[in-house]
Amino acid sequence: MSAITNAVNWFEVGTDRPEETGRFYADLFGWGFSEQGTPEASYRVAEPGPEGSIQGGIREIDGSSPNYAIFYVQVADVADACRRAEAAGGKVLVPVQSNDNGLVFAHLADPVGNHFGVYSPPGA
Numbered sequence: 721m722s723a724i725t726n727a728v729n730w731f732e733v734g735t736d737r738p739e740e741t742g743r744f745y746a747d748l749f750g751w752g753f754s755e756q757g758t759p760e761a762s763y764r765v766a767e768p769g770p771e772g773s774i775q776g777g778i779r780e781i782d783g784s785s786p787n788y789a790i791f792y793v794q795v796a797d798v799a800d801a802c803r804r805a806e807a808a809g810g811k812v813l814v815p816v817q818s819n820d821n822g823l824v825f826a827h828l829a830d831p832v833g834n835h836f837g838v839y840s841p842p843g844a
Contacts, residue, residue, distance in 0.1 A: 724794065725794050725795055725796050726793060726794070726795060727793065727794055728774060728791050728792070728793050729774045729775065729792070729793075729794055730774060730775055730776055730791070730792035730794070730837075730839065731774060731775075731776035731777075731789065731790065731791050731792065732776055732777055732778075732779055732788075732789070732790050732792065732837070733745075733776070733777075733778045733779070733787075733788070733789045734778075734779045734781045734785075734787055734788045734789075734790070735778060735779070735780065735781060735787045736780070736781055736782065736783045736787065738762045738764060738778050738779075738780040741778050742764055742778055745766075745778075749769075751766050751767065751769065752766070752767035753765065753766055753767065753777075753778065754767065756777070757779075757780065761779070761780045761781075762778070762779075762780035763777055763778070763779050763780070764777055764778045765777040766778075774791075788835070790827070790835055790836060790837050791836055791837070792825070792836070792837040792838065792839050793836065793837070793838050793839075794838075794839060794840065794841065795838045795839070795840060796840065796844065797840065798816050798824045798825060798826050798838050798839065798840050799816050799826075801826070801828075801838045802815070802816060802826050802828065802838070805828045805830075805838075808831070809830075809831035810828050810829055810830050810831055811828065811829045812826060812827075812828055813827040813828060813829050813835060814826055814827035814837075821842050822841075822842030822843060823839060823840070823841060823842055824839060824840045824844075825837055825838065825839035825840075826838055826839075
């Protein structure tokens with residue numbers, strides 16, 4: 721991932737039908753995907769697109785939550801971004817978390833309810 725901070729450079733599509741969703745984007749845009757999830761949950765990362773494209777993936781979700789599409793902004797400090805978002809009138813929807821690889825992320829909402837995410841890559 722790019723070391724550029726405060727840039728939108730990742731997207732995620734959450735769906736309870738990852739195979740169908742992947743086929744749709746493959747047919748529409750010619751995207752390829754590689755499986756990088758676990759046996760419990762699929763995570764298909766989009767193959768690099770044209771130069772300047774952002775990266776992203778399709779996350780398998782269970783049917784208990786709605787499907788979604790979200791963009792992520794890479795930041796230097798996820799906790800600080802959450803504090804600044806709240807100070808600016810936004811909300812923290814998913815508090816700061818990290819995965820097994822060291823990726824740190826949170827989900828936020830702007831003052832009118834638009835959902836987005838912030839993250840710091842492993843080792844940042």
